[in-house]
Amino acid sequence: MATARSVVRDLASALGAGAVLAEPPAEYLADQTEGRGLTGRADAVALPGSTAEVAAAVAWCYDHDVPIVPRGGGTGFAGGAVPIDGGVVLSLERLIHVRSFEPLLWRIEVEAGLRTAELRRIVRESGLLFPPDPGAAEQSQIGGNIATNAGGAHAFKYGVTGAWVTGLEAVIPPGDVVAVGGPIRKDVAGYDLKSLLVGSEGTLGIVTAAWLRLLPAPEAALPVGAFYADSAAGCDALERVLGNGLTVAALEFLDAATLELAGSAFPGGVPRGAGFLVLAEADGTVGEAALLRDELIDVLSEDALDVVSPEGPAVAELWRWRDGVSIAVGTARGGKVSEDIVVPFDRLGEAVDETVAIGRRHDLVACSWGHAGDGNLHSTFLVSPQDEDELARADVAAGELFALAVRLGGSISGEHGVGWLKRGQLERQWSPRALQLHSEIKRVFDPKGLLNPGKKFAYPDWRR
Ligand SMILES: Cc1cc2nc3c(=O)[nH]c(=O)nc-3n(C[C@H](O)[C@H](O)[C@H](O)COP(=O)(O)OP(=O)(O)OC[C@H]3O[C@@H](n4cnc5c(N)ncnc54)[C@H](O)[C@@H]3O)c2cc1C
Known part of the structure; x- marks a missing residue:
């Protein structure tokens, strides 16, 4: 039976002394669920520098019955990267190389530890787009995005991470390197092992590299924000966008309580009486984006309190604010229980209102925002991490949310995964x-x- 000491000694002899941390630093024992009170413990942290070293670490652990917890950027909301009960945290942070990049063929092969935003910057310099844009892109890794099949605002038009993966290299127990797919755009030769690994949250294999397909970046992206008095008017507006056949890139929403918590930093300010924000984006060539933006303004203006359509640097400012909403909401009481349920698009309004009602039943401040076009809500209850009673009530409330999602014909998770917190x-x-x-x-x-x-x-x- 392996002891913590033998884990460190043997892994260090396989990977090199500098690649094994005997006293796991706190940042490897938690993820974004720390505000819900979740932290773990590990015997060691392994920092392999190549696929061969990942395979060696997995082989040793498998041989000695030691649990392995793969870790990307640690931005997960489900506790997936938290080592619950010892073992080895295997961090992919040193696998950051671009193995090949062929801009003229719209494809790239990268190692799993490359940060999402860095990947997007690299391809953008060649005029290309890797569309998935989960909100913590500066910290998350492409391997973590693949393991959670991450979404984001632009998944409405472009799909989630898995839609852009054409091939994977992964280490599978007891330490085998397996490659499925590759630089090919179609492959129906076997069962779809690639898609099984995508979204498997590190429970089937450790992703070490990926082949990704790319697109020429749209010339222009023009957002439109429209404020409404309440969720009913806002959800009617959302339905009008689809009903009028507007192929927007993003279709987001924020409810009244979210606007209260995060609205003070909204560029230009939130109008008085606003209880719902619809945020949409038109993209394409300069002409296409402008035309679609104008149609959006037309369709969203009905019943709106105000409509804004930023251009130039204000576009990035708006999306920076949107990316910061989760953090702004979380700081209100120091923690939050934030889920990512999915409902059919036409049941969104019910889910928004029910989230608030569930919170009220459990004496919790509740709010929701998210990817309206995908019916994906970040239904959230504010908690103080030190308040055990509040945390317990929020857990019960989260259970009611999952029941609601299933009752409305949806799913308990649209993009964050099940991890530890949604087990069962x-x-x-x-x-x-x-x-x-x-x-x-x-x-x-x-x-x-x-x-x-x-x-x-x-x-x-x-x-x-
Ligand atoms: C402010 C903020 C905004 C966010 N917005 C979004 C959003 O819009 N959309 C969205 O989908 N998510 C969002 N997230 C959640 C999070 O960023 C994603 O789940 C992301 O994909 C996690 O990537 P990571 O590298 O941080 O993975 P981690 O948190 O380190 O790990 C997540 C899971 O993947 C596994 N894993 C990690 N790397 C590998 C690998 N190489 N091989 C196998 N398994 C692995 C881990 O074991 C764990 O189960 C947001 C998070 C924050 C903090």
Whole structure:
């Protein structure tokens, strides 16, 4: 049986002494769920510098029955990268190389630890776009985005991360390097192992590199913001955007309480009486974007208290504000229980209002914002991390949210994943046979249950 000391000694001899941290620093033991009171413990942190070293670390851990917790940028909202009960945190932060970039062929192969924003900058310099834009792009890694199948504001038009992955290299227990797909745009030769790994939250394999497809970047992107008195008027406006066939790149919303918490920094200010914001973006050539923007203004103006359409540097300012909403909301009481339920587009208004009602029932400040076009809400309850009673009430409230999502025909998670915090919740939406298939897939990839144990799918003995 491996001890903490033997873990460090043996991994250091495989990876080099500098690549193993014996006293795991606090930042490797938590993610964005720290504000919900979740931190873990680990015996060591491994920092492999190549796919071969990832494979060596996994092989050693598998051989010695040591749990392995893959870690990207630690921006996850589900506790997926938190080592719950010891083992080795395997951080991909040193795998940051661009293996190949062929701008004229619209494709790139990168290692998993490359930061999302850095990837987007690299391709943008050649006039290309990697569309997925999850909000913590400066910190998150492409491997973490793939492992969670991350979305973001522009997923409405362009799809989530998995839609841009044409091939993956991953280390699978007990330490094998497997490549599926590649620089090819179509591949139906076998079962879709690539898509199984996408969104598997580090429970089936460790992504070490990815082939990604790219697009020529749109010449222009012109957002439009429209404020309404309440969620009913705002949701009517959202439906008008689809009903009028406007192919916007992003279609976001913020409810009244979110505007109260984050609105003070909205560029230009929030109009008095505003209880709902619709934020949409038109992109394309300069001419296409301008035309679509004008149509958007027309369609959104009905019943609006105010409509804004920034241009130039104000566009980036607006999106910086939007990316900061989650953090602004979280600072109000020091913590938040923020979920990412999905409902059918036409049930969004009910979900927005029910979120507030659930919060009221549990004496919690509640709000929601998110990716309206995808029916994806960040339904949130504010908590103080020190207040055990409030945290417990927020957990019960989150359970009611999941029930609501399923009742409305949706899902418990649209982009953050199940991780540790939503373990067991899948049972609300899947049949016993579907759950059985899920667990059998896990067993095929990871028969010893050592890869990110307790996350996504939980073996019964992990359910505490
Ligand atoms: C301010 C803010 C805004 C956000 N906005 C969005 C948003 O708009 N859309 C969205 O989808 N998410 C959003 N997120 C959540 C988060 O950024 C995403 O879930 C992101 O994809 C996590 O990437 P990461 O590199 O930080 O992964 P981590 O948090 O480190 O890990 C997440 C999961 O992936 C696994 N993992 C990480 N790397 C690998 C790998 N190489 N191989 C296998 N498994 C791995 C981990 O074990 C864990 O289960 C936001 C977070 C913040 C803080």
